[in-house]
Amino acid sequence: xxxxxxxxxxxxxxxxxxxxxxxxxxxxxxxxxxxxxxxxxxxxxxxxxxxxxxxxxxxxxxxxxxxxxxxxxxxxxxxxxxxxxxxxxxxxxxxxxxxxxxxxxxxxxxxxxxxxxxxxxxxxxxx
Numbered sequence: 001x002x003x004x005x006x007x008x009x010x011x012x013x014x015x016x017x018x019x020x021x022x023x024x025x026x027x028x029x030x031x032x033x034x035x036x037x038x039x040x041x042x043x044x045x046x047x048x049x050x051x052x053x054x055x056x057x058x059x060x061x062x063x064x065x066x067x068x069x070x071x072x073x074x075x076x077x078x079x080x081x082x083x084x085x086x087x088x089x090x091x092x093x094x095x096x097x098x099x100x101x102x103x104x105x106x107x108x109x110x111x112x113x114x115x116x117x118x119x120x121x122x123x124x125x126x127x
Contacts, residue, residue, distance in 0.1 A: 002046075006039055029091055036090075040083050050075075066114070073111045077104050 013035030017028035051072065058068055081104025088097035 002042075006042060010035055010039060032090055033087060036083070036087055043079070070111050070115055074108050077107045077111065080104070081107075 013031055017031040017035075020028035020031060054068055054072065057063070058065070081100055085097035085100045085104075088094070088100060
């Protein structure tokens with residue numbers, strides 16, 4: 001049911017922001033930004049249940065904490081980068097949004113490097 005609540009919130013914000021753009025465009029932008037921040041914070045609140053599920057999965061299959069921490073960091077980086085990029089694009093600064101996306105991808109690559117190196121080390125031991 002929470003997706004319905006978020007969808008209604010987003011649609012309401014957009015429907016209110018559209019008429020404001022003809023009067024004062026910055027008010028529409030502020031309303032859209034407020035709705036985006038609200039939805040972002042609501043989504044962050046859902047992370048606790050995701051973290052609990054990942055911990056249960058870890059108990060079942062005995063995965064090293066390093067791998068799960070890296071996975072959670074990658075998900076967090078993706079979420080924040082997409083959020084910030086979307087806001088920049090909505091405000092008309094698409095190039096800044098693109099730069100945020102590129103930095104997010106590079107950050108994910110940096111976080112995943114130790115896992116990739118461990119995988120290559122494991123493959124090297126088999127050869």
